[in-house]
Amino acid sequence: MALRDITIDDIESLAVGAWILGTGGGGSPYLGLLNMRTLYREGHRCQLMSSDALADDDWVAAVSNMGAPLVGQERLTDSRTIARAVALMEEHVGHRFRAIMSLEIGGGNSIQPLMAAAHLGRPVLDSDMMGRAYPEAQMTSVAVGDLVPCPLTTVDVRGLESVVEKVPTWKWMERVSRKICVEYGSIASTCKAPRTGAEVKRWGIHGTTTKAIAIGHAVREAQRRHDDPVAAILAVEPGKVLYKGKVSDVERRATEGFLRGRTRFDGMDEWRGATLELAFQNEWIVAWRDGEPIAMSPDLICVLDSVSGEAVGTETIRYGQRVTVIALPPPPVFLSPKGLQHVGPRAFGYDIAFKSVFA
Amino acid sequence: MRRIGIDVGGTNTDAVLIEQGKVVRAVKAPTSEDVTSGILDSLQRLGATGLLKSGRIDGVMIGTTHFINAVVQRRHLTKVAALRLGMPASASLPPFCDWPEDLAQLVRGGVWMVEGGHEYDGRLFMPLDEAAVVRAAQEMRSAGLKSVAISSIFSPLDPSHEKRAAELVAGIVPEASITCSSDLGRIGLLERENAGLLNAALADLARDAITAFEQAIGDSGIAAPLFITQNDGTVAEAGQARRLPVYSFASGATNSMRGAAYLSGLSDAMVIDVGGTTTDVGQLRNGFPREANSVVKVGGVRTLFRMPDLLSIGLGGGSHVVLDPLAVGPLSVGYRLLKDGIAFGGSQLTTTDVAVASGVLDLGDRGKVAHLDGESCRKVFAEAARMVEEAIDRMKTEAGDVPLIAVGGGAFLIPDRVPGVSRVIHVEHGDCANAVGAAIAQVSGECDQIFKDMTRLDAIDAARTIANDRAVAAGADRKTLATIDSEDMPLAYLPGNSVRVRVRVVGDVAAG
Numbered sequence: 001m002a003l004r005d006i007t008i009d010d011i012e013s014l015a016v017g018a019w020i021l022g023t024g025g026g027g028s029p030y031l032g033l034l035n036m037r038t039l040y041r042e043g044h045r046c047q048l049m050s051s052d053a054l055a056d057d058d059w060v061a062a063v064s065n066m067g068a069p070l071v072g073q074e075r076l077t078d079s080r081t082i083a084r085a086v087a088l089m090e091e092h093v094g095h096r097f098r099a100i101m102s103l104e105i106g107g108g109n110s111i112q113p114l115m116a117a118a119h120l121g122r123p124v125l126d127s128d129m130m131g132r133a134y135p136e137a138q139m140t141s142v143a144v145g146d147l148v149p150c151p152l153t154t155v156d157v158r159g160l161e162s163v164v165e166k167v168p169t170w171k172w173m174e175r176v177s178r179k180i181c182v183e184y185g186s187i188a189s190t191c192k193a194p195r196t197g198a199e200v201k202r203w204g205i206h207g208t209t210t211k212a213i214a215i216g217h218a219v220r221e222a223q224r225r226h227d228d229p230v231a232a233i234l235a236v237e238p239g240k241v242l243y244k245g246k247v248s249d250v251e252r253r254a255t256e257g258f259l260r261g262r263t264r265f266d267g268m269d270e271w272r273g274a275t276l277e278l279a280f281q282n283e284w285i286v287a288w289r290d291g292e293p294i295a296m297s298p299d300l301i302c303v304l305d306s307v308s309g310e311a312v313g314t315e316t317i318r319y320g321q322r323v324t325v326i327a328l329p330p331p332p333v334f335l336s337p338k339g340l341q342h343v344g345p346r347a348f349g350y351d352i353a354f355k356s357v358f359a
Numbered sequence: 360m361r362r363i364g365i366d367v368g369g370t371n372t373d374a375v376l377i378e379q380g381k382v383v384r385a386v387k388a389p390t391s392e393d394v395t396s397g398i399l400d401s402l403q404r405l406g407a408t409g410l411l412k413s414g415r416i417d418g419v420m421i422g423t424t425h426f427i428n429a430v431v432q433r434r435h436l437t438k439v440a441a442l443r444l445g446m447p448a449s450a451s452l453p454p455f456c457d458w459p460e461d462l463a464q465l466v467r468g469g470v471w472m473v474e475g476g477h478e479y480d481g482r483l484f485m486p487l488d489e490a491a492v493v494r495a496a497q498e499m500r501s502a503g504l505k506s507v508a509i510s511s512i513f514s515p516l517d518p519s520h521e522k523r524a525a526e527l528v529a530g531i532v533p534e535a536s537i538t539c540s541s542d543l544g545r546i547g548l549l550e551r552e553n554a555g556l557l558n559a560a561l562a563d564l565a566r567d568a569i570t571a572f573e574q575a576i577g578d579s580g581i582a583a584p585l586f587i588t589q590n591d592g593t594v595a596e597a598g599q600a601r602r603l604p605v606y607s608f609a610s611g612a613t614n615s616m617r618g619a620a621y622l623s624g625l626s627d628a629m630v631i632d633v634g635g636t637t638t639d640v641g642q643l644r645n646g647f648p649r650e651a652n653s654v655v656k657v658g659g660v661r662t663l664f665r666m667p668d669l670l671s672i673g674l675g676g677g678s679h680v681v682l683d684p685l686a687v688g689p690l691s692v693g694y695r696l697l698k699d700g701i702a703f704g705g706s707q708l709t710t711t712d713v714a715v716a717s718g719v720l721d722l723g724d725r726g727k728v729a730h731l732d733g734e735s736c737r738k739v740f741a742e743a744a745r746m747v748e749e750a751i752d753r754m755k756t757e758a759g760d761v762p763l764i765a766v767g768g769g770a771f772l773i774p775d776r777v778p779g780v781s782r783v784i785h786v787e788h789g790d791c792a793n794a795v796g797a798a799i800a801q802v803s804g805e806c807d808q809i810f811k812d813m814t815r816l817d818a819i820d821a822a823r824t825i826a827n828d829r830a831v832a833a834g835a836d837r838k839t840l841a842t843i844d845s846e847d848m849p850l851a852y853l854p855g856n857s858v859r860v861r862v863r864v865v866g867d868v869a870a871g
């Protein structure tokens with residue numbers, strides 16, 4: 001049985017690494033981390049399971065928190081709510097889940113399966129469905145694979161529970177579940193459509209919890225030793241530095257429930273004189289250097305604080321911050337023509353042919 | 360306008376008198392253990408020439424590091440009863456959950472969590488469970504707790520549950536001092552609640568310190584209202600500062616930056632304040648320090664205070680110097696400079712000794728440092744210059760060259776030319792810039808709130824009106840109010856054109 005214990009130090013690293021894989025969005029993992037510190041103090045433990053260890057007919061729960069990060073900052077995060085969303089799904093479909101996985105490794109949703117796993121005593125699967133963070137329900141590997149999008153459970157901490165039983169498409173799931181979420185107060189704990197072991201092995205993005213822990217560990221070690229944290233990330237991940245500079249302008253607007261906008265940078269060091277512009281829809285989507293598109297979704301564009309190496313988010317980036325922008329390779333599932341339809345630059349309204357930094 | 364500015368620092372208590380926009384007199388006295396006598400001493404030195412005998416004084420503005428030191432040094436803190444209105448949400452992360460354990464042990468008097476709170480759009484999250492609040496208050500009374508911090512979900516948008524709970528608690532524990540988190544501003548329950556808990560922990564200290572300030576001023580025969588300077592370079596009336604001491608946490612550094620702006624006549628510049636042990640670098644924008652946007656930790660506690668964005672490095676007039684291999688700071692002789700420095704008969708080589716040896720400063724006995732050769736001195740200054748350049752480059756946000764104002768007792772360490780700096784400005788009374796900053800402080804008001812279904816401009820207008828009213832309530836003259844910061848952020852995932860607007864206004868202290 002390929003199970004490995006997750007230490008509290010791993011979770012500290014996961015919080016840092018998942019925030020970097022959030023590519024500007026996904027919400028801060030801080031409150032989830034606080035819950036895990038409490039759970040571990042109380043004696044709870046989590047184990048990490050490789051997808052190889054799944055039988056084809058095992059059932060796996062995929063979880064995420066849905067809604068406005070700002071509401072989460074006020075209501076905080078209670079680890080029992082996400083556990084209840086999983087239990088509700090088990091009651092609804094009548095299967096027992098073999099393991100619990102994250103919908104989205106980027107940002108706060110990286111910690112959600114650990115909270116559920118700690119309460120329910122199941123392993124956390126070392127796979128997710130984005131390999132990063134994305135803003136919409138159809139921007140997942142399972143949506144690219146045309147797997148069924150339903151049912152879905154949503155839970156509010158006050159004991160409100162709903163099941164979305166049947167919808168024809170991922171877009172419909174996004175619309176219907178979003179309505180429920182708004183009524184709850186714009187935050188809900190959700191368990192997505194249950195997946196079989198065979199589906200996870202075919203369509204999951206594997207090793208991403210381990211990857212986030214490794215990235216976070218590299219950054220934290222570099223901070224401790226006063227080394228260059230960006231170099232430390234590139235030592236564990238095959239990424240590329242795109243740019244170093246200072247934020248010269250941030251322009252944000254809310255459209256259709258998303259945070260969209262652009263951030264401009266003035267170059268420093270070897271990029272002095274070069275400008276960079278990043279467009280975002282919750283997450284960083286396209287980068288132009290001196291007017292030329294140089295990186296775009298699904299490549300991961302990560303903006304890092306040049307000193308601490310920690311991620312800088314689209315909601316909090318501000319004028320004058322000194323950052324290093326790096327690209328990390330995307331999950332291969334998004335590089336197919338179908339994958340690019342879901343998450344390529346045109347899916348975000350940019351009429352650019354996808355070209356990878358790593359091509 | 361005649362004002363006295365006082366900075367009560369760890370080493371010195373500085374005082375200045377400002378009259379019609381000019382610094383008339385600036386003095387330094389050692390800070391005393393009881394605070395009062397140090398202030399009295401500095402006021403006596405300030406009035407030594409009979410200056411304070413005639414003519415009215417419009418205000419005495421005091422800046423102090425007293426409150427932040429209490430938290431950092433874990434001293435003089437009051438046990439706090441934490442009451443959170445938000446159940447059943449947030450139960451797994453109770454008040455004090457992210458505090459350093461040693462500080463939590465000192466401050467945590469008890470934790471009560473009851474139903475209550477609001478949604479982001481003003482709907483009720485849960486009705487306030489008044490019976491549970493009453494039970495909590497009775498338990499607080501039995502436990503002998505007299506300082507209470509109340510927090511509630513989305514209270515910056517609707518403080519009614521916090522206010523009602525405060526009434527109920529006051530009815531049962533009449534002598535309690537009560538902090539409501541909505542008085543401390545921003546969105547983010549944990550950070551806002553932490554600010555409330557710290558504030559409540561400072562309740563006794565604030566009462567005693569401000570009473571001591573008032574007594575010192577009364578004893579010196581000055582009849583003028585007392586103001587306490589705040590983290591953001593503005594002041595609060597003594598009554599408000601007694602109620603909300605956390606707002607006056609970090610006023611020392613802010614005051615020196617504001618003083619630098621005033622003494623130089625510049626409102627947009629970099630400021631470098633070189634003290635005995637550390638050097639702070641910050642940036643002035645519209646005459647105020649640029650604020651840190653992110654979470655600020657105080658004594659290990661995450662908060663969302665309005666704090667200046669400062670970079671501190673271990674360089675100052677008392678920094679230890681090692682010649683081979685060359686090293687300057689971060690260790691310092693601090694307030695023992697006049698005893699431990701070689702030029703003063705001590706045995707520790709400091710940056711001040713090097714300045715004396717090379718003729719930059721005329722202090723102590725130059726003969727005692729005659730063994731330092733010119734080349735060594737040059738190397739020490741070059742190392743200090745390198746540290747300064749690196750700090751300025753890290754804090755600078757513009758591409759072009761900007762002016763740099765050098766203040767503080769160790770300003771001699773700042774070179775005349777710095778890359779990225781158009782000119783280095785030394786100002787008269789620069790060593791008392793912090794007391795000058797206190798003397799010229801204004802009154803502010805802030806609004807940070809979510810507005811729904813309004814145009815962006817209407818939302819900003821609404822926020823400005825709230826901020827203006829708050830400034831006037833804090834003692835500002837409405838006619839002089841000006842907006843110094845306005846920031847709006849559309850909110851992802853929230854329906855109905857939600858926009859979060861933060862506006863800050865300042866104005867002069869209203870007369871009499």
